[in-house]
Amino acid sequence: xxxxxxxxxxxxxxxxxxxxxxxxxxxxxxxxxxxxxxxxxxxxxxxxxxxxxxxxxxxxxxxxxxxxxxxxxxxxxxxxxxxxxxxxxxxxxxxxxxxxxxxxxxxxxxxxxxxxxxxxxxx
Numbered sequence: 001x002x003x004x005x006x007x008x009x010x011x012x013x014x015x016x017x018x019x020x021x022x023x024x025x026x027x028x029x030x031x032x033x034x035x036x037x038x039x040x041x042x043x044x045x046x047x048x049x050x051x052x053x054x055x056x057x058x059x060x061x062x063x064x065x066x067x068x069x070x071x072x073x074x075x076x077x078x079x080x081x082x083x084x085x086x087x088x089x090x091x092x093x094x095x096x097x098x099x100x101x102x103x104x105x106x107x108x109x110x111x112x113x114x115x116x117x118x119x120x121x122x123x
Contacts, residue, residue: 012053019046031114033102037095044091048084055080 019042026039060076102112109117 012049016046016050016053019043019049033105033112033114034099037098037102040098041091041095044087048087051080051084051087 023039023042023044023046026042027036030036030039055077057074057076060074063075063078105117106112109120111117111120
């Protein structure tokens with residue numbers, strides 16, 4: 001596969017790489033806790049996109065066998081999509097708990113900056 005062909009057909013993988021790198025950078029570089037949660041959500045979205053993109057079957061059909069005949073051709077596995085749906089629910093729950101903790105941290109320390117929280121906690 002040439003580079004041009006990959007750029008025109010592999011756009012899902014390019015989006016995956018961009019989201020993954022941006023999310024990871026936001027989690028590591030940002031001192032703001034809300035921005036870290038946004039980075040975590042971008043990272044999770046990249047993983048979801050990767051699972052769905054790799055599960056795609058060219059010319060695959062729905063994995064339901066008709067009554068009048070047997071299985072013919074390629075079928076797309078629904079398992080990666082089910083795993084992604086479950087991961088989305090877990091990700092939303094994780095985000096809700098993290099934001100609730102951030103609200104509690106803000107009321108306790110008066111800041112969302114990591115360094116400020118560490119300084120106040122040391123006193």
